[in-house]
Amino acid sequence: AIDISKLRAQTGLITLDPGYVNTGSCESSITFIDGEKGILRHRGYPIEDLCEKTDFLETAYLVIYGRLPSQAEYDRFRDDIAEHSLPHNGLSRMFEAFPKDSHPMALLASVLPSMYAYYPYDENDPAQVDKAILRLLGKIPVLASWVYRKLRGWPLNYSNPDQSYAANFLDLTFNTPANRFKLDPDIVKALDLLLILHADHEQNCSAATVRMIGSSQVNLYAAIAGGMCSLWGPLHGGANQKVLEMLEVIKNDGGDIQKYLDLAKDKESGFRLMGFGHRVYKNFDPRARIIKKHADRVLSKLGINDPLLKLAKELEEAALNDSYFVDRKLYPNVDFYSGIIYKAMGIPTEMFTVMFAVGRLPGWIAQWREMQSGSTRISRPRQVYQGETRRDLMSMVKNH
Numbered sequence: 001a002i003d004i005s006k007l008r009a010q011t012g013l014i015t016l017d018p019g020y021v022n023t024g025s026c027e028s029s030i031t032f033i034d035g036e037k038g039i040l041r042h043r044g045y046p047i048e049d050l051c052e053k054t055d056f057l058e059t060a061y062l063v064i065y066g067r068l069p070s071q072a073e074y075d076r077f078r079d080d081i082a083e084h085s086l087p088h089n090g091l092s093r094m095f096e097a098f099p100k101d102s103h104p105m106a107l108l109a110s111v112l113p114s115m116y117a118y119y120p121y122d123e124n125d126p127a128q129v130d131k132a133i134l135r136l137l138g139k140i141p142v143l144a145s146w147v148y149r150k151l152r153g154w155p156l157n158y159s160n161p162d163q164s165y166a167a168n169f170l171d172l173t174f175n176t177p178a179n180r181f182k183l184d185p186d187i188v189k190a191l192d193l194l195l196i197l198h199a200d201h202e203q204n205c206s207a208a209t210v211r212m213i214g215s216s217q218v219n220l221y222a223a224i225a226g227g228m229c230s231l232w233g234p235l236h237g238g239a240n241q242k243v244l245e246m247l248e249v250i251k252n253d254g255g256d257i258q259k260y261l262d263l264a265k266d267k268e269s270g271f272r273l274m275g276f277g278h279r280v281y282k283n284f285d286p287r288a289r290i291i292k293k294h295a296d297r298v299l300s301k302l303g304i305n306d307p308l309l310k311l312a313k314e315l316e317e318a319a320l321n322d323s324y325f326v327d328r329k330l331y332p333n334v335d336f337y338s339g340i341i342y343k344a345m346g347i348p349t350e351m352f353t354v355m356f357a358v359g360r361l362p363g364w365i366a367q368w369r370e371m372q373s374g375s376t377r378i379s380r381p382r383q384v385y386q387g388e389t390r391r392d393l394m395s396m397v398k399n400h
């Protein structure tokens with residue numbers, strides 16, 4: 001690799017790479033992706049093995065701390081997270097200021113930087129930094145469930161430390177006396193799997209944002225808030241919501257798949273096939289493969305025959321036989337099938353990106369920790385200026 005800062009100092013050269021298509025922003029040991037082969041590994045462990053042999057907390061520990069926990073470390077991690085799971089009442093009161101039809105991401109992303117007001121910490125004290133990490137892992141799922149309940153006008157629930165992370169989230173969110181939520185082990189396992197699949201994905205838009213913001217040495221909560229806002233966009237984590245909305249539109253339009261493929265190929269239309277394509281994967285996104293397999297299982301377990309799953313499979317099949325998508329190596333990404341499982345679990349479409357955020361939290365934390373422990377240089381890209389050169393100023397305003 002070329003050290004650009006040395007080269008620039010010697011030559012005055014600036015690389016122009018809009019969208020950072022070919023620019024490495026850091027060295028990292030967290031996540032490995034081979035986009036040509038469709039390989040994803042965290043700390044060297046294949047994503048398929050992590051899905052089969054760990055739960056979300058174990059994967060989160062691995063991603064954040066770099067190695068698998070011993071049983072004692074795992075138990076301690078789980079207990080510490082549970083101990084720090086109760087959000088301050090002031091944070092839930094913030095939600096009351098929002099309109100009832102707010103997007104859930106607006107609430108969750110707003111509350112994050114405010115955590116520093118309730119839990120300030122000394123950045124130079126590693127024990128306090130660790131506590132901030134546990135607070136995020138403990139409180140974010142609770143706050144995410146509170147967003148859902150607040151928008152419905154339901155009373156809030158509190159964490160049950162005896163349940164797994166995934167079971168606790170489902171229980172927190174859906175349990176009401178009128179609707180006693182039964183934690184089906186297969187549904188809990190499916191959510192756990194979805195969380196694992198979202199745990200990290202190297203220098204994606206939101207992780208790069210966390211590093212960019214964090215490089216100013218702002219507190220962890222503010223850096224994660226930035227990542228969460230970046231995730232919200234439809235080209236990133238917001239795509240899971242858009243996929244389901246797109247499938248509904250196609251279904252309601254008579255299921256005319258070819259019409260929408262043609263629309264996606266027409267650059268003037270402004271329409272893209274949501275859940276398709278990836279900056280790094282030029283092959284199947286391994287996460288999409290795993291989710292697709294589980295979508296069938298979850299839906300049949302719940303006795304749901306969702307026409308959207310059938311439509312999604314037909315759309316995938318048609319795109320993979322279309323030279324436009326084949327030539328550009330556009331395959332389904334993680335967001336293509338995840339929404340169908342979330343929907344089957346009873347999670348409303350507008351909550352999908354919140355679910356992504358809960359899963360991605362360990363990745364953001366790990367990227368932030370790695371950045372903090374390495375170069376402390378502020379991230380500050382350069383530009384190629386294209387504006388006016390020097391002009392003489394003659395003001396046209398008479399009354400200032």
Ligand code: ACO
Nearest residue numbers: 234235236237239264272273274275276277278279328333
């Ligand atoms: N539908 C139709 N055409 C597409 C799509 C799509 N979903 N994705 C890419 N293309 C086309 C582009 O128009 C471009 O065509 P061209 O070479 O004729 O100009 C070519 O494929 C390359 O696409 P880029 O936009 O250059 O790819 P980039 O790496 O910048 O973008 C992205 C990747 C944002 C994921 C893109 O594929 C996309 O918009 N997909 C839909 C949104 C989506 O699913 N996002 C989730 C990504 S996964 C995640 O973040 C969790």
